[in-house]
Amino acid sequence: MKSSANDxxxxxxxxxPVERTPVWIMRQAGRYLPEYRRVREQxxxxxxxxxxxxxxxxxxxxxxxxxxxxxxxxxxxxLTIPHAMGxxxxxxxGEGPHFSRPIRSAAxxxxxxxxxxxxxxxxxxxxxxxxxxxxxRKVPLIGFSGSPWTLATYMVEGGGSRExxxxxxxxxxxxxxxxxxxxxxxDAVTCYLNAQIAAGVDAVMLFDTWxxxxxTEEYEQFSLHYATQIVEKLHTRIGSSKIxxxxxxxxxxxxxxxxxxxxxxxxxxxxxxxxxxxxxRVGDKVALQGNLDPVALYASPETxxxxxxxxxxxxGGGTGHVFNLGHGVLPDTDPxxxxxxxxxxxxxxxxxxxxxxxESAG
Amino acid sequence: MKSSANDxxxxxxxxxPVERTPVWIMRQAGRYLPEYRRVREQxxxxxxxxxxxxxxxxxxxxxxxxxxxxxxxxxxxxLTIPHAMGxxxxxxxGEGPHFSRPIRSAAxxxxxxxxxxxxxxxxxxxxxxxxxxxxxRKVPLIGFSGSPWTLATYMVEGGGSRExxxxxxxxxxxxxxxxxxxxxxxDAVTCYLNAQIAAGVDAVMLFDTWxxxxxTEEYEQFSLHYATQIVEKLHTRIGSSKIxxxxxxxxxxxxxxxxxxxxxxxxxxxxxxxxxxxxxRVGDKVALQGNLDPVALYASPETxxxxxxxxxxxxGGGTGHVFNLGHGVLPDTDPxxxxxxxxxxxxxxxxxxxxxxxESAG
Numbered sequence: 001m002k003s004s005a006n007d008x009x010x011x012x013x014x015x016x017p018v019e020r021t022p023v024w025i026m027r028q029a030g031r032y033l034p035e036y037r038r039v040r041e042q043x044x045x046x047x048x049x050x051x052x053x054x055x056x057x058x059x060x061x062x063x064x065x066x067x068x069x070x071x072x073x074x075x076x077x078x079l080t081i082p083h084a085m086g087x088x089x090x091x092x093x094g095e096g097p098h099f100s101r102p103i104r105s106a107a108x109x110x111x112x113x114x115x116x117x118x119x120x121x122x123x124x125x126x127x128x129x130x131x132x133x134x135x136x137r138k139v140p141l142i143g144f145s146g147s148p149w150t151l152a153t154y155m156v157e158g159g160g161s162r163e164x165x166x167x168x169x170x171x172x173x174x175x176x177x178x179x180x181x182x183x184x185x186x187d188a189v190t191c192y193l194n195a196q197i198a199a200g201v202d203a204v205m206l207f208d209t210w211x212x213x214x215x216t217e218e219y220e221q222f223s224l225h226y227a228t229q230i231v232e233k234l235h236t237r238i239g240s241s242k243i244x245x246x247x248x249x250x251x252x253x254x255x256x257x258x259x260x261x262x263x264x265x266x267x268x269x270x271x272x273x274x275x276x277x278x279x280x281r282v283g284d285k286v287a288l289q290g291n292l293d294p295v296a297l298y299a300s301p302e303t304x305x306x307x308x309x310x311x312x313x314x315x316g317g318g319t320g321h322v323f324n325l326g327h328g329v330l331p332d333t334d335p336x337x338x339x340x341x342x343x344x345x346x347x348x349x350x351x352x353x354x355x356x357x358x359e360s361a362g
Numbered sequence: 363m364k365s366s367a368n369d370x371x372x373x374x375x376x377x378x379p380v381e382r383t384p385v386w387i388m389r390q391a392g393r394y395l396p397e398y399r400r401v402r403e404q405x406x407x408x409x410x411x412x413x414x415x416x417x418x419x420x421x422x423x424x425x426x427x428x429x430x431x432x433x434x435x436x437x438x439x440x441l442t443i444p445h446a447m448g449x450x451x452x453x454x455x456g457e458g459p460h461f462s463r464p465i466r467s468a469a470x471x472x473x474x475x476x477x478x479x480x481x482x483x484x485x486x487x488x489x490x491x492x493x494x495x496x497x498x499r500k501v502p503l504i505g506f507s508g509s510p511w512t513l514a515t516y517m518v519e520g521g522g523s524r525e526x527x528x529x530x531x532x533x534x535x536x537x538x539x540x541x542x543x544x545x546x547x548x549d550a551v552t553c554y555l556n557a558q559i560a561a562g563v564d565a566v567m568l569f570d571t572w573x574x575x576x577x578t579e580e581y582e583q584f585s586l587h588y589a590t591q592i593v594e595k596l597h598t599r600i601g602s603s604k605i606x607x608x609x610x611x612x613x614x615x616x617x618x619x620x621x622x623x624x625x626x627x628x629x630x631x632x633x634x635x636x637x638x639x640x641x642x643r644v645g646d647k648v649a650l651q652g653n654l655d656p657v658a659l660y661a662s663p664e665t666x667x668x669x670x671x672x673x674x675x676x677x678g679g680g681t682g683h684v685f686n687l688g689h690g691v692l693p694d695t696d697p698x699x700x701x702x703x704x705x706x707x708x709x710x711x712x713x714x715x716x717x718x719x720x721e722s723a724g
Binding site for chain 1: 525526527530531534535574575576577578579581613615616633634635636639653655656657658660661662665669672688692
């Protein structure tokens with residue numbers, strides 16, 4: 001694997017010295033960009049964008065061309081795996097994802113196939129290959145998947161949820177069935193991420209969007225346990241280089257210590273967690289990614305700059321920090337404000353590195 | 363003040379020895395009860411229920427008559443204060459609260475009156491007096507208010523919110539105006555809770571429903587700071603007895619140590635926080651209240667019993683625990699399942715007390 005011209009994102013994830021804090025944005029290829037909306041309109045549907053490598057490649061590159069970002073992220077959706085499992089994914093405009101054949105019984109779980117990504121999700125590795133060719137190693141490319149727990153919530157609820165009543169009822173009443181489902185999903189996610197690695201991604205991230213709705217013991221048993229199993233089976237060693245792994249549990253701020261022992265190189269933080277206190281809790285076990293409140297991007301560029309500074313100050317200097325939002329960028333965000341955030345990281349973060357940074361990276 | 367026949371709720375909040383863990387339920391007087399729905403229908407509107415002391419009294423007593431609960435809670439709404447401030451509160455069926463005159467400018471904040479509860483919210487102290495007469499000191503009565511931050515979110519957003527865009531924009535761009543609003547609200551809440559204490563409530567609780575949407579430093583500055591100012595000015599000493607105070611921040615599990623230093627006697631926990639780990643973090647500074655997931659009440663009575671046992675086991679014995687849900691009971695919960703939870707606390711909790719309990723209470 002040839003490393004990217006700009007590899008400060010990879011180095012920060014592995015806690016190696018960097019000259020400045022790298023920055024990328026969750027959902028950086030998305031609706032807030034007019035150039036994205038144009039391609040999305042032409043494609044006709046969101047899934048068409050995900051399943052057509054040329055289009056996925058085009059929108060993946062858009063934010064990297066517009067901004068000084070330190071990573072690209074594969075344009076895709078976390079629900080491609082359940083889609084390939086045959087649950088019938090549909091996106092209803094303004095209502096989010098919906099499955100026409102959700103999980104309703106133990107038999108549904110038993111009959112669920114574990115898809116071979118090269119055969120049943122061929123558009124994903126193909127998109128990775130296309131994007132890497134187009135990127136020309138300008139910046140690293142991140143691959144990703146939803147976590148088994150998060151995928152299971154959509155598959156059992158049939159779509160988005162507020163109370164998570166169906167999946168929690170399954171968890172309380174038939175935990176062994178839920179474990180069967182999660183075992184299959186962990187297998188599927190492992191194959192899926194390994195296929196992305198084989199196709200050429202430079203880092204992988206597991207999105208556990210709904211881990212934070214669980215009680216602590218349930219989080220450990222039904223979410224973190226499977227995230228841990230996945231990372232153990234990823235092919236992250238390629239020759240002498242390492243594919244860094246990132247685990248993001250939204251609402252997981254109470255569980256960072258357990259998460260830091262799970263084998264991931266970095267943890268994503270949502271905006272509610274204090275960067276500095278998180279760092280002192282996880283020590284030098286993992287890097288941290290985040291965590292400006294996406295709503296802060298509605299503020300003025302001057303305020304955005306001071307909020308960026310605040311996050312950098314909380315982290316406190318040295319390597320092991322990747323700047324990001326604490327959740328995906330909101331669709332009606334002004335692209336100029338996104339730019340203000342990125343420029344502020346470029347301007348303000350070099351002061352956080354240098355002697356102190358190199359020292360703390362050991 | 364004459365203490366209630368059953369004062370184990372008060373004793374547990376003050377970390378004095380108890381024979382069993384007391385139990386009550388957030389929103390215990392509510393839509394899941396058929397007798398509540400009957401009165402609500404006759405009243406015609408939710409606000410009619412809140413503002414008519416005889417009706418508020420009737421629904422407050424309903425759960426206490428049906429179940430073996432250790433406390434009653436005043437039937438009211440957290441938005442009575444902004445209503446009395448003139449914002450024009452309306453409840454749209456199925457859509458939640460809405461203000462016809464939300465806060466839109468610094469002038470709106472300047473002109474906002476701080477209501478005198480005896481004059482502008484007379485139905486609240488009157489309800490307290492009626493309820494206490496009807497309760498005949500069978501169990502203690504809890505008074506409550508929304509926190510300044512939580513009230514401000516509704517007043518600035520104009521109703522419920524998902525992203526809290528307007529209030530956060532105010533916070534980022536004009537923090538001094540938001541502080542002016544929160545200072546007024548802290549004054550109003552203090553007067554309101556002191557009026558409830560003067561009318562006879564036995565404990566008070568501050569509901570900070572939306573503190574958890576803030577970043578850590580913002581939570582401390584815009585929510586916890588004002589909660590702390592309020593508790594300092596409450597008239598909680600009545601002769602030799604103490605009115606215990608409870609602070610509940612939904613999503614506040616990361617901030618329990620700061621909360622435990624705020625002067626409240628007890629902290630409410632939502633279901634995501636581990637009772638035992640919370641206890642070891644706050645030590646003997648405060649009692650803890652909670653924290654079964656309200657969704658667990660959709661499970662079978664046997665499962666509910668084992669989940670109750672789990673929360674009791676996590677707390678680990680001794681006084682300083684009040685059993686509750688981690689958030690309000692959901693409207694379509696089966697009343698028999700609520701009963702199963704309460705009975706399980708009665709049956710299982712005596713084993714958590716006795717010698718160990720008395721000892722740890724010092």
